[in-house]
Amino acid sequence: MDLLDGIATTRSIRRYTAAPVTDDQLATVLWAASRAPSGSNRQPFRFVVLRDGPRAAVARRLLGDAARAFWAAKRSADGYDRGSGADERSAKARMARTMQDYVDHFDDVPVVVLACLVRHRGADPLEGGSVYPACQNLLLAARAIGLGGVMTQVHLPVAGELAAVLGIPPDVPIHATITLGHPAGSHGPVRRRPLAELVYEDGWGEPAPWARDPAGTRFTQAGPPPGSRAAER
């Protein structure tokens, strides 16, 4: 797969077949992750892989329950079943079905990877610069070998319990919960805001006339559905 094509077509994949992810596939995507840059090349990223081990089972149940609680709250708060969400053909209703299916089957996801960060100083809003590039490499490499995945924060409400179960040191935050598997079903294109809304030149908000999307680019609005509580924050 071509590098630019891979970047253009890697999207969040939340539905997986029952096919297992092999050791070699895991090694490939995690090695790709480890090629990412980090501050001073400290490589503070650590990946805890959860498959069918005894502690993985406990951790995965914690994550699944957290994911279900998270989505139930978000579905209600963001009004996924109101407005256009009442029309089952709407993008909003499709997204709600995908999310419901994702959390309902979370415990059966072929692989869960916890991306952790070994801090060398206090918590910092910029520390993710040393772990999220690795997560993106992982997701791109998954696409390259026919897998799909999604980066989530479903661990947040149960981070302490997960750390206890898995022996993660207290000063090591989990920065992402990534699920991986073989994509099931069909998936639409990556949709983003038009590039002109995201790129400025020479000053904030200043148009960059050259920042044009290639022909055929598909667009979407950003964030939660309009009219939701989250959208108004």
Place this chain on the structure above:
Amino acid sequence: MDLLDGIATTRSIRRYTAAPVTDDQLATVLWAASRAPSGSNRQPFRFVVLRDGPRAAVARRLLGDAARAFWAAKRSADGYDRGSGADERSAKARMARTMQDYVDHFDDVPVVVLACLVRHRGADPLEGGSVYPACQNLLLAARAIGLGGVMTQVHLPVAGELAAVLGIPPDVPIHATITLGHPAGSHGPVRRRPLAELVYEDGWGEPAPWARDPAGTRFTQAGPPPGSRAAER
């Protein structure tokens, strides 16, 4: 370029020829950046491109001065000229030469991109999950079209002055300063710690025997030179 090969060979590039980066090249790498995932697909990333505009000149000088001050302090604190650094053929001395050259020529870098984040809530250590995947896509796409770049935090000491010059709103942090250009000279391979040190299964620190590096992988220790103040933190 192949996706996995691109991921494997994208390294930080700090030396550039004088060749300009074209509008089309910029559009390509920024569009790639915008394909990245973000929380709830909010797409809170914004990219301010600095080339030869009037405000860019002021901003770039601020960044160059900050980069030189940062490196002078780090060179001394991390002992780049002591120990093995006294041997000009050592990895430490090579890194010091590259960094000195980078900051000396910072004002002539073909393009500077400031990656900013529009927050929808307070500062958070995990917020980078919605901007650094885009930065990594940008760097990979640069590699795909023959450019090179590096993600830095040189803006940190002058973030307030930069915001004032460029009109960046007070609640919008700059998460990365990325420099881009056509690579000059030869560049070594990506070097990281052995994968076994970065990947665990079923629990923190538990070996994952399948997590092997491919044949030919080049290694390095992590972080600043051993014996430096930073390394001991």
